[in-house]
Amino acid sequence: MEHAIVFLDRESVDANVRRPNFPHTYKEYDSTWTPEEIVDRLKDATIAIINKVPMRADTLKQLPKLKLIAVAATGTDVVDKAYCKQHGITVVNIRNYAFNTVPEHVIALIFALRRNLLTYVKDVANGVWNKSSQFCFLTHPIRDIAGSTLGIVGYGALGKSIGKRAEALGMNVLPYDVMPQPGLVDFETILKESDIITLHVPLTPETKNMIGAKELKMMKPTAILINTARGGLVDEAALAAALKDGTIAGAGFDVLTVEPPKEGNILIDESIPNLIVTPHVAWASKEAMQILSDQLIDNIEAFVAGKPQNVVE
Numbered sequence: 391m392e393h394a395i396v397f398l399d400r401e402s403v404d405a406n407v408r409r410p411n412f413p414h415t416y417k418e419y420d421s422t423w424t425p426e427e428i429v430d431r432l433k434d435a436t437i438a439i440i441n442k443v444p445m446r447a448d449t450l451k452q453l454p455k456l457k458l459i460a461v462a463a464t465g466t467d468v469v470d471k472a473y474c475k476q477h478g479i480t481v482v483n484i485r486n487y488a489f490n491t492v493p494e495h496v497i498a499l500i501f502a503l504r505r506n507l508l509t510y511v512k513d514v515a516n517g518v519w520n521k522s523s524q525f526c527f528l529t530h531p532i533r534d535i536a537g538s539t540l541g542i543v544g545y546g547a548l549g550k551s552i553g554k555r556a557e558a559l560g561m562n563v564l565p566y567d568v569m570p571q572p573g574l575v576d577f578e579t580i581l582k583e584s585d586i587i588t589l590h591v592p593l594t595p596e597t598k599n600m601i602g603a604k605e606l607k608m609m610k611p612t613a614i615l616i617n618t619a620r621g622g623l624v625d626e627a628a629l630a631a632a633l634k635d636g637t638i639a640g641a642g643f644d645v646l647t648v649e650p651p652k653e654g655n656i657l658i659d660e661s662i663p664n665l666i667v668t669p670h671v672a673w674a675s676k677e678a679m680q681i682l683s684d685q686l687i688d689n690i691e692a693f694v695a696g697k698p699q700n701v702v703e
């Protein structure tokens with residue numbers, strides 16, 4: 391049987407997507423949004439590749455030929471997995487591709503914030519250096535990374551990967567997790583003793599708003615907070631207030647509660663000092679996207695060979 395493969399949101403992956411090693415037809419679209427478009431484009435497909443295109447029961451009902459949904463991401467919340475299970479559609483996803491890209495984004499944010507890098511860039515652009523009486527000017531504190539203490543909340547794959555890099559930079563690492571493992575400290579110790587706290591837990595009812603006004607007050611006034619995990623782990627209004635009144639010294643966020651923040655967000659505010667917000671791109675280095683793309687095709691080939699891998703239940 392010749393498989394018909396259709397990639398519905400090709401522009402979400404900026405990498406080479408190799409052709410699978412079995413007889414097939416292949417079609418790709420930059421993006422696909424409406425249920426009508428999805429059904430029209432997938433009507434003859436046996437294999438659908440998607441990143442964020444919603445695959446709900448109403449849509450899937452109209453696609454009886456579909457055998458495999460290969461998700462080009464880790465999160466599969468856009469797919470109605472219960473429907474797929476009942477109707478023999480296999481769902482596969484991408485795993486463990488972000489082991490360099492997320493840790494490097496975290497380290498980049500830590501360096502930028504500890505050195506007040508963006509604030510200096512802004513001051514220079516605004517002419518502060520031109521007017522300076524000295525060869526340099528010191529409007530903001532600059533702190534070393536070496537010798538500082540990094541609290542890692544969620545000591546899983548990414549937490550550990552950051553821990554290794556942090557130790558190589560001469561940082562003291564304090565890990566915290568709910569899963570017992572050697573060397574962990576408690577959450578209160580993380581809050582009180584860290585110069586930098588970085589979050590790497592999933593968003594669950596237990597972790598939602600795990601950092602709010604109370605926790606921010608327990609942190610050092612010189613501390614910075616990094617969130618590249620999920621929006622909703624930190625109370626955004628409490629953080630905006632804490633940065634403005636100096637309760638903590640800086641924050642680096644790659645994730646917000648609503649993405650994209652079409653209605654705005656309290657953290658997208660030029661007047662908040664030493665805050666860096668990036669648009670959920672920690673995952674997206676060129677190298678990581680190529681790993682992701684290669685694994686996507688590996689998953690499809692494994693399925694067609696009768697040995698499915700990375701199956702999502």
Ligand SMILES: NC(=O)c1ccc[n+]([C@@H]2O[C@H](COP(=O)([O-])OP(=O)(O)OC[C@H]3O[C@@H](n4cnc5c(N)ncnc54)[C@H](O)[C@@H]3O)[C@@H](O)[C@H]2O)c1
Pocket residue numbers: 488492543544545546547548549566567568569590591592593594596597618619620644645670671672673674
């Ligand atoms: N910004 C991005 O582009 C990007 C990219 C990849 C992953 N992520 C996010 O990073 C996060 C971590 O990913 P990972 O691959 O390391 O996951 P992981 O599953 O390997 O690690 C998560 C850890 O959190 C721990 N944990 C769960 N609930 C906890 C709680 N209440 N308190 C303390 N620890 C708790 C788990 O025991 C586990 O060790 C995820 O939320 C993921 O979605 C973001």
